[in-house]
Every structure is written in structure tokens, then in C-alpha cells.
Amino acid sequence: MNPYLDEDLVALADQARRFATDRVAPGFQERDRTRVLDRDLMKEMGAMGFIAPELPEEFGGLGMGSLAAGVIHEEIARADLSISYINLLASLNGQILAHHGKPEVVRPWLAKLTAGEALFAIALTEPRGGSDAANLRLKIERDGDDYIINGEKTSISAADQADAAVVFGRTGSVEAGAHGVTALLVPMDLPGITRSRFDCHGQRAIGRGSLFFENVRVPVSHRLGAENKGFVQVMQGFDFSRALIGLQVLAVARVALEETWAYVAQRQAFGKPLSAFQGVSHPLADFDTQVEAARLLCLQALWLKDRSATHSAEAAMCKWWAPKLAYDTIHQCLLMHGHGGYDRGPMEQRLRDVLGFQIGDGTAQIMKTIIARTRAGREAVPA
Numbered sequence: 001m002n003p004y005l006d007e008d009l010v011a012l013a014d015q016a017r018r019f020a021t022d023r024v025a026p027g028f029q030e031r032d033r034t035r036v037l038d039r040d041l042m043k044e045m046g047a048m049g050f051i052a053p054e055l056p057e058e059f060g061g062l063g064m065g066s067l068a069a070g071v072i073h074e075e076i077a078r079a080d081l082s083i084s085y086i087n088l089l090a091s092l093n094g095q096i097l098a099h100h101g102k103p104e105v106v107r108p109w110l111a112k113l114t115a116g117e118a119l120f121a122i123a124l125t126e127p128r129g130g131s132d133a134a135n136l137r138l139k140i141e142r143d144g145d146d147y148i149i150n151g152e153k154t155s156i157s158a159a160d161q162a163d164a165a166v167v168f169g170r171t172g173s174v175e176a177g178a179h180g181v182t183a184l185l186v187p188m189d190l191p192g193i194t195r196s197r198f199d200c201h202g203q204r205a206i207g208r209g210s211l212f213f214e215n216v217r218v219p220v221s222h223r224l225g226a227e228n229k230g231f232v233q234v235m236q237g238f239d240f241s242r243a244l245i246g247l248q249v250l251a252v253a254r255v256a257l258e259e260t261w262a263y264v265a266q267r268q269a270f271g272k273p274l275s276a277f278q279g280v281s282h283p284l285a286d287f288d289t290q291v292e293a294a295r296l297l298c299l300q301a302l303w304l305k306d307r308s309a310t311h312s313a314e315a316a317m318c319k320w321w322a323p324k325l326a327y328d329t330i331h332q333c334l335l336m337h338g339h340g341g342y343d344r345g346p347m348e349q350r351l352r353d354v355l356g357f358q359i360g361d362g363t364a365q366i367m368k369t370i371i372a373r374t375r376a377g378r379e380a381v382p383a
Helices: 007-034 039-047 066-079 081-100 103-114 174-180 230-266 278-306 312-336 346-358 364-376
Strands: 120-123 139-143 146-157 164-170 181-187 193-195 208-219
Touching: 007 039, 007 066, 007 081, 007 346, 039 081, 066 081, 066 230, 066 278, 081 103, 081 120, 081 164, 081 181, 081 230, 081 346, 103 181, 120 146, 139 164, 146 164, 146 181, 164 208, 164 230, 174 181, 174 230, 181 208, 181 230, 230 278, 230 312, 230 346, 278 312, 312 346, 312 364
Parallel strands: 120 164
Antiparallel strands: 139 146, 146 208, 164 181, 193 208
16 A cells, blocks of 8 residues: 555556556667657657646646656656656646746647647756756847847757747846746747757657757747746746656666566576575665655655645655665666676666766755755755
């Protein structure tokens, strides 16, 4: 029994796992090799209701809550972490659009997003700094009924594949910091936008890259939230995505553990199964224990969100602990498989895929600062 998952959520997870096993898992390694995201598969996910199910029905969602998004997210991630990025980006961007956009502008985009017909990027990070997220230099200037964008975003997931992006830029003075940032919904086919793609270590089907804006004109109606308040208003949504990331990477660790337990139980050495040796079974037991505990923490954060309760500290715990734990767990599983794990295959790909989450979407140091501020107070833990 899981205290956070009722019968309906368990049934939803079972449905998502069957889909992930039958449709997502078979192309796992091929997508890593070709670095091509399967858009047809994305549409299938949309048709099944697996993309941003937490959004209200008026915006194309199912109104099912954050936990529903979480259980689907982890089942897709078990099969392919890169494909589960579709869920992550949809949930993060979807709630930003739904909560802060003009309904007549965002409704068509959200319908495409939930149907798997549009992929969104979140364009926050810039070349001069990632962790100092409010220290933005990309300029957004008002010109009548339009905004004009100039600057660069970098290390953006799905940069070269996204159909639209939530772009953060500076409309106020540099001295204003976070209080001079505005967010815009920007279609990626507008004149003046160019893109690049990096050759990243993992998550290769979704990819990362840079976005370049040169005199890109966007209607004022595409603003998300109030001018100069975009960072303060919109960043609140990152608590949701941090808990989802925790479930995402832990799902990969869980399937690695399942496979490794089965392997060491049947592999023989010195006339015994490998699992008979405590040097093999005890490290796996340690990681299994921690993974189960971390998963409960992630589910708790989503449970709190569904009840509109404060969950910033819990979400930050999910974001710093789960990626490190997942990497360490998969690393141990790879070693247990010997050279078969080190060779190109599912285990080494999983290790590469989860590693990136120790860097992107908030480093461990930033997450621990958030936790400290929550516990001790912001005045006691200055920037």
C-alpha cells in the first residue's frame, strides 16, 4: 500500500506502464543513437491523456491533479527518460500558461500541448549564469502593442525541437533583479529566431541547445503574468517540476534495481548466486531502501501541491537528493553487471541520462539554500 496513491491512481499507473512497455521502451536505445524525438509517439501519448493530465478540462487536460501527472511521468521515465521529458515540459509550461496567460491566447496552445501536437521549451538560463537565474540580460522592450526580444538563452531542453517557449527576459533595470523580469509565450517560428543543438552526454533524444533572438517581435497579449513580475510569479511553478524530476530519475533507478536483483539472483559464482554474497546484496539493499524513501518524499510533495499546501522545501529536497541517489544507484547496478553493464546498452544509457539532472533545473547547492531559507528564514540565509 502506498499512502498517497488510491485505486484510481494505481490503475492509471498500470495503464501508463503498459503503454510505456509496449510503445516507449522498444525505441529507447535507437532514439539515443539517432537523437530524434518520435513525434508520432508524442501524439499517441496525448491521445491517451498522458500529457499534462493535471490541467483543467477547459485547457485540454483531465483535471486529475498533480499526483496523476506524477504516476504517469514515472512510468514513461522507466521506459525512456528522454521521452518522459515531454511530460515534464508539458506540465511545467502548461501550468505557467494556464495560470498566467490570457485564455484566448494560451487555450489553442494548451490544446496542442495536451494532444501531443506541440512541444514547449522553458527558456530561462543564459550564458552568463545558470544558478543566478534572476540575473538575466536578454532584453524585452515594449514597442506599442508588441515586445521586441534580443539576446540568447542557452542549455535549453528541446531548444531545436520546440514549437514554442516560455521566455524570460529583462524589462526592468538590472538593479531590479528578479523584480525586473517578464515572461512571454513565444512561438519558435517567428522571424529573428535561430537555434543550435549541443552534443550532450545523455538525454540525447530530447537534446539541449541555445536560442538566439534578434529583434523578435511578440504581441503584448503573449505576456505571462504582469510586466516585471514574471520571475516572481512564474517561478512558483518550479516546485511542481522539481517533484516530477525526482520521480522521473527515481523511476530509472527503480527499473535498474529490478533488473539487477534478477541478474544477481541467477548469475553464479563459486557455486552460488551472486546475491548470496553480502558484498553484492547489501549495497543493492541500501540503495533500494533509499530509493523507496525518496520516492515517497516526491509523492508527498505532489500530495501537498494537490492540497494547495506549502511544499517548496519538500520539492527542493526531491530535486537535490533524487538525481544524486539515482545516479549512484544506477552506477552500482552497472558495476554489478560487470563488463556487460559497461558496454553500450540500457544501463550505461540510464547512467548518462540521469546525470544531467544534477546540473540542470537547479543545482544541489541552490536546492539546499532553498531548504535552509524555508527552515531558518530568508534573513538568516542571505543570498
